[in-house]
Amino acid sequence: MPAISTLPSLRGVNLVKTYGDGTARRAALCECSLDLYHGQLVMLMGPSGSGKSTLLAVLSGLLEPDSGQVLADDEGQLRDVWSLTGKEREEYRRKYTGFIFQGYNLFPALTARQQLEIVLKWGGDASGGEARRRSDEMLERLGLHKNKHKKPAQLSGGEKQRVAIGRALVKNPTFMFADEPTSALDWENGQKAIELLRDAAHDRGASILVVSHDHRILPFVDVYYHLEDGHLERREVPPH
């Protein structure tokens, strides 16, 4: 594991988010604070409905908190993601963030290579040739080179999740947010997926936040947070 930078790459400061009104009002996040560092794989666990996905959405710039700040490293400076305009936040996500979700959400009509290319061409303004080269490199790294011309229907669940991971990683993001990335996989494929995420953090210096119920992931992570009833607590990672 590489040396962790002393400055956080992403800071969540006193984040509060509530849903509903009146008596139905429910706090999803109560003054939650956490720091993510470059090269770290961080896991967020907690029971269903504890606010894990809400915290991920707030930190990634998808859901605005009621109060608090999300400070992200933008070329050496920490900027509050939620003080940016909608367009600037879109630009922030485009430049710095990658996402993996529970469902693979791959376009049924596109090949594995095209799933990655589309992100580079539409999001990164890469030329066709460059997008193809970088997509092929990523698929090679994920062990999917032979499957690059296959469409999702021709891939197994594990392969599909690896394509989804490749789609998130291909633009080399600074931050990566993964929501239950192993829940639809058997443990063999789940382990492969989490190893890929760990390698992305350790080898590429990305800050990766994984939301999961799966305790088997714990040995692979660097930092572990537990969220329950909106309260966030850092816990020790069990020994490998």
Add this chain to the structure above:
Amino acid sequence: MSYALQTLWHEKARYASGVLAVTFSAVLIALQCGLLLGLFKITSIPIDNTSADLWIGSTAVPSVDLGKPIPNSYITRLAGMPGVQMPEQYIANFANFTKPTGGTELCFLLGSSLDDGAAGAASVLTKEQREALTLPFTVVVDESDVKRLELASPDGKPKINGKEVIIVGTVKGLKSLAAPWMFCSLHTARQLLGFLLPADHVTYLLARCDSPERAKEVAQELRQHYPDDMIAYTAEEFSAGSRWYWLLRTKAGLAIGYAALLGLLVGMVITAQTLYSATAANAKEFAILLALGIPRWRLSLMVLAQSFWVGVIGLGFAVPMCFGLRALAMQFNTDVDLRWEVLTGTGILTITMALIAGVLALRSVRQIEPMSLLR
């Protein structure tokens, strides 16, 4: 292959209704316009079936069947003009036809020179028919009018304006809209019209010119020199003018246009709904692209590209279908004029309709939120 086209191909079944809707609209528009043009071609049959380049008639005559008598002496205005061949007289007038069985119909007499190479003689008349028509009170009709005029009846003799006539032959392809065309000689036409056509008058003067360009120049010159008592048209101008006049006069164009508009609307609604459903079905895939910071306009562009391709594929199916249906219509003696203007216009209208449907379907893109992936 573009992502849009690839998606379309992969999800053929999903997009089929949109493609069919475009095909339906395109076929409807093309056939309606083709039928209309085919129908109104009938109004210019006397012009289109002669070899004259120039038509001289009464002032501001809007259609070939509405000409008023002009003095035969106007022939001198044409004679001697460079590039203009010897002018001919032409008589075109309504007359009353009495069927052999007694009923009456309005008919339209077309009297022309029957000489070899005459500019005014209908091109479908055979040499034998032209010779037969030199006999007084003989006429030729289109075979489609034989039944209507009850000419097969052995009883009685047909009459025009109360004078007995002999049908010496029939031609094909010169169907009439209201009054059957009666082809005859100038002499017969004069005899049958009697006082309806003053002596030394004709309805039109016709001439051939050295070239179509020269015909345009001569028509222009004559219009400038004699603006008050006659009009000069090229054959193309008069033919188009006659069709256009009846198209507007009968409001048939409006009715057909309205029906075509309905077809367009139906096509647009179905296409928009198809694209909307298809985009909604891929909402999660689009949502992840939005989460990755890909601008929404990129997704909109893909939907618009899909709508364009739906239009193009729909048109691809429509073209052979139009020609197939035209061939079928021809079997029933119905002309569907699918000229390039009709096909191009249909193409432009249909693609525009598909693109508007794409714009309408964009509301599905506006509804996509990356947060939906986390709920």
